[in-house]
Amino acid sequence: MASSKRSTRNIRWIERYCRVPEGKDVGKPVKLRGWQRAELRKVYDNPHGTRRAILSFGRKNGKTSLSAFLLLLHLCGPEARANSQLYSAAQSRDQAAIVFNLACKIVRMSSDLSGVIQIRDSAKEMLCPDLGTRYKALSADATTAYGLSPIFAIHDELGQVRGARSELYEAIETAMGAQEAPLSIVISTQAPTDDDLLSVLIDDAMSGSDPRVVVSLYTAPEDLDPFSEQAVRKANPAAGDFLNMVETMATAADAQRMPSREAEYRNLILNQRVEANDPYVSRALWDACAGEVSTDWPAGGFGGLDLSSSNDLTAFVRVVWVRDALHVRSTFWLPNEGLAEKARADRVPYDVWRDQGHLTTTPGRTVDYDYVAPVILRIMREEGLSKVAFDRWNMRFLRPALERAGATVDELEQLVEFGQGFQSMSPALRALDQVLLNGRMAHGGHPVLTMCAANSVVKMDPAGNRKLVKLAPNRRIDGMISLAMAVAMAGEPAAEKEPEYRMLVLG
Numbered sequence: 001m002a003s004s005k006r007s008t009r010n011i012r013w014i015e016r017y018c019r020v021p022e023g024k025d026v027g028k029p030v031k032l033r034g035w036q037r038a039e040l041r042k043v044y045d046n047p048h049g050t051r052r053a054i055l056s057f058g059r060k061n062g063k064t065s066l067s068a069f070l071l072l073l074h075l076c077g078p079e080a081r082a083n084s085q086l087y088s089a090a091q092s093r094d095q096a097a098i099v100f101n102l103a104c105k106i107v108r109m110s111s112d113l114s115g116v117i118q119i120r121d122s123a124k125e126m127l128c129p130d131l132g133t134r135y136k137a138l139s140a141d142a143t144t145a146y147g148l149s150p151i152f153a154i155h156d157e158l159g160q161v162r163g164a165r166s167e168l169y170e171a172i173e174t175a176m177g178a179q180e181a182p183l184s185i186v187i188s189t190q191a192p193t194d195d196d197l198l199s200v201l202i203d204d205a206m207s208g209s210d211p212r213v214v215v216s217l218y219t220a221p222e223d224l225d226p227f228s229e230q231a232v233r234k235a236n237p238a239a240g241d242f243l244n245m246v247e248t249m250a251t252a253a254d255a256q257r258m259p260s261r262e263a264e265y266r267n268l269i270l271n272q273r274v275e276a277n278d279p280y281v282s283r284a285l286w287d288a289c290a291g292e293v294s295t296d297w298p299a300g301g302f303g304g305l306d307l308s309s310s311n312d313l314t315a316f317v318r319v320v321w322v323r324d325a326l327h328v329r330s331t332f333w334l335p336n337e338g339l340a341e342k343a344r345a346d347r348v349p350y351d352v353w354r355d356q357g358h359l360t361t362t363p364g365r366t367v368d369y370d371y372v373a374p375v376i377l378r379i380m381r382e383e384g385l386s387k388v389a390f391d392r393w394n395m396r397f398l399r400p401a402l403e404r405a406g407a408t409v410d411e412l413e414q415l416v417e418f419g420q421g422f423q424s425m426s427p428a429l430r431a432l433d434q435v436l437l438n439g440r441m442a443h444g445g446h447p448v449l450t451m452c453a454a455n456s457v458v459k460m461d462p463a464g465n466r467k468l469v470k471l472a473p474n475r476r477i478d479g480m481i482s483l484a485m486a487v488a489m490a491g492e493p494a495a496e497k498e499p500e501y502r503m504l505v506l507g
Contacts, residue, residue, distance in 0.1 A: 291442035299384025304485030452479030
């Protein structure tokens with residue numbers, strides 16, 4: 001009977017002293033849901049004593065809030081032990097700050113908690129002077145401190161760790177060995193593969209080999225339709241509550257139409273172990289956006305420029321809003337010498353596209369920037385482009401060529417450097433997603449751009465950010481890189497100004 005009182009006591013403390021930190025009920029006393037109470041009972045009422053608890057479900061189910069409640073429970077609540085250390089650990093500084101910031105909001109909203117807890121924002125620390133307890137947020141991209149001695153730790157989004165080892169995780173877990181009855185909580189969506197750290201921990205816990213390790217895995221079974229509401233509810237205990245089902249099912253519909261988003265959807269929403277390896281855009285969706293490109297090209301468009309290293313494809317893609325659709329113009333260059341051999345090697349009709357006017361060839365065996373630069377400059381002027389995003393690679397060669405072609409200082413300032421890593425390309429792909437999914441593009445079925453689309457697959461980093469990579473080493477995706485940059489620069493169309501009406505009174 002004593003063990004059941006522990007979870008009941010903890011639930012009552014959270015609901016009495018903690019406040020909802022965000023959302024529609026912000027500032028109100030916390031009311032734990034039935035599934036959250038069940039998780040607390042699993043952790044605190046384990047007859048064997050819990051050493052590690054793993055809770056895995058889809059995104060947007062209140063994971064961070066629950067983590068913050070548990071931290072405060074051990075910092076100044078009934079689970080607190082005098083002079084103890086508590087930590088939350090994440091793979092990045094930004095992720096580590098999320099748990100800390102949410103815990104701070106809870107404390108500041110509660111007159112009871114704010115009276116006993118001191119917050120040190122710059123150090124990402126909280127202190128309870130009366131008990132001598134201390135909490136600090138740690139991240140894997142900071143120097144790992146092996147002098148820790150935690151009694152309680154939250155491992156936030158451990159599924160972002162690729163491979164079976166994490167230096168930060170190991171530092172914390174080994175340091176807890178010096179404590180009596182330590183507790184670590186892992187709250188995360190699943191990792192993509194069976195070989196990743198979180199998957200190894202979950203599989204071991206599910207085997208039941210250590211009764212001190214408890215696990216709750218909310219995931220959609222493989223035999224369910226992944227785009228069904230039933231599948232979503234299996235992986236998301238907060239579905240229909242503080243998880244917006246209308247938005248979530250819209251995400252499911254997007255993933256069903258765009259294969260490149262399915263892996264991300266199944267991992268983050270359905271909490272399945274899935275790696276991204278599908279084409280970025282399906283042929284059906286791409287063809288649905290192959291409308292005729294307008295000949296009435298208004299000034300103010302945007303460009304994306306992907307420069308080749310030597311004998312590869314150079315792409316210059318431009319976009320402009322014409323009414324409610326983004327129209328696309330594309331120009332591509334390859335060296336003329338060896339074009340037939342390159343066509344055979346890549347199994348692509350470059351020579352036919354050249355003859356049809358879809359591909360421009362440059363003299364010699366490499367793309368000559370002194371040949372390309374005047375064309376780029378002419379297009380910028382004729383189409384009245386506002387900005388042109390470029391991949392910094394090889395720009396050191398193109399810029400002098402543009403200057404030799406007569407580019408002015410103002411025209412050179414229209415060239416905007418655009419990173420090719422996850423941080424820059426992920427927002428660009430989100431913008432491109434929306435244009436394609438909503439049928440708001442007209443690319444004219446340009447064959448070289450279509451080839452690049454077919455060759456593009458998505459690579460995802462541990463944080464779920466995306467970028468485009470080649471389907472195979474000899475495939476070309478330069479046109480899609482250029483298109484993504486151009487779409488990112490274009491943004492949404494400017495709102496049309498309401499007409500003004502004036503009354504002329506004749507007297």
